[in-house]
Amino acid sequence: MLPKVSVGRHGGMSIDVGQYRVLVGDEPIDAIQALARDLAGLRICHVNSTATGGGVAELLARHLPFLHAVGLRADWRLLHGEAEFFTVTKAFHNALQGARHDLTAAERELYLRVNEASARLLETEYDVYIVHDPQPAAVRHFAASRGAKWIWRCHIDSSSPEPSVSGFLAPYLQEYDALVYTMPEFVLPELRGQRAAFIAPAIDPLATKNMELPLDVCRRAIADSGIDVARPLLVQVSRFDPWKDPMGVIRAYRLVKEAVPGVQLALIGGMAGDDPEGWKLLEQVEEEAARDPDLFVFTNLAGVGNMEVNVFQRGADVAIQKSLREGFGLVVSEALWKETPVVAGRAGGIPLQFPAGFDRYLIESVEECAARVLDLLRRPGERGAFGRAGREHVRQRFLLPRLIHDEIRLIRELV
16 A cells, blocks of 8 residues: 555644634634534545655645544555656656656656556545645546545646646546646646636644744744844745745845845755755755855754744744745745745745735845845834734635635535
8 A cells, every 4th residue: 555644643643623713713613614524434535745845745744633633534645656756756847837848758657657556556445535746646547536536736836837748747637526726827728627626725823833932932042053143034944946946045145145244044944755856956055055154054854843944934034935936835824924024936826925015025036035135124114014914914814724624615515
């Protein structure tokens, strides 16, 4: 069988749904519980390619315990593939986000072989399968229907896909009962007319990464990492991925440093198990940091986890997310939830997360990024107003209960 990730009841993590009522009110939680009662006994299986390091894994780690807490049966299983397969699927990921790629016969064969093998290992006991992103997209084809409903969830910005890859995947995706995207612009050209739902991701405000922490505790922890808390701090939290443009963030920081010599930059990122490309970029970033005592790099390889991310997002003066392409960018909502202002690329789902009146902090170049960061550093009142507006915007639209409600409502419609 496909490897099963232990979370929720079986992994020692539990969620008290009542705690969310304080944050979002009674109505959303009551609606979720009513939907869950309608689906009592239904068996749900999420399938993706990694349990660590990426936004999908982070979402599922909090998503499944919530489903369990409202009485639904849900498992999380991992696609099985060798390193070469993930090199190919990373190329697919990039191609769906617009990168040029000449799809080869060998890549097609490897991709389909791994998906076919994984389909044979997939348990047959479920009523609904939710398959995430391109890596396991062909599992549905090889598994056949099994009398279940199948949902494909696209988490990436597929608004301008490379035709050879989107065309290759399209026949396999057409077999799904529903396709879920973050926004309508992401619908693949070959799949217009298929049943589509638009569901934005969300953060869990009660997770270690987002739980409330006193600012003085955050500042002490940041100081312990070697950063001078008496000087301004910029932070970008993201995987080391070219689409997140960490090298562009470094160039923007150096432009800011010309005007504010004391400014510091922390780049914090996890290494995803299905992203071999990240190691090369991490090496480039670390080379830059070795020559600059005010540039800090922290990764999960050195024990940096969700609590440390929380500390840095709360303690930073400005968060940056200079994405060139982005499906959603959960870190934007994470920072805004902590009332930290954000300067971010005008990409994918990022603009959805910005509160009204602050879209001038959406940028499209290194120079624009530096100018907006400088503006915020020089205007503490603006930082405060942006942070407060951002937290309320996230509270209303991008917290976990809304995501759970949207997903199980779609499942109910299908079954």
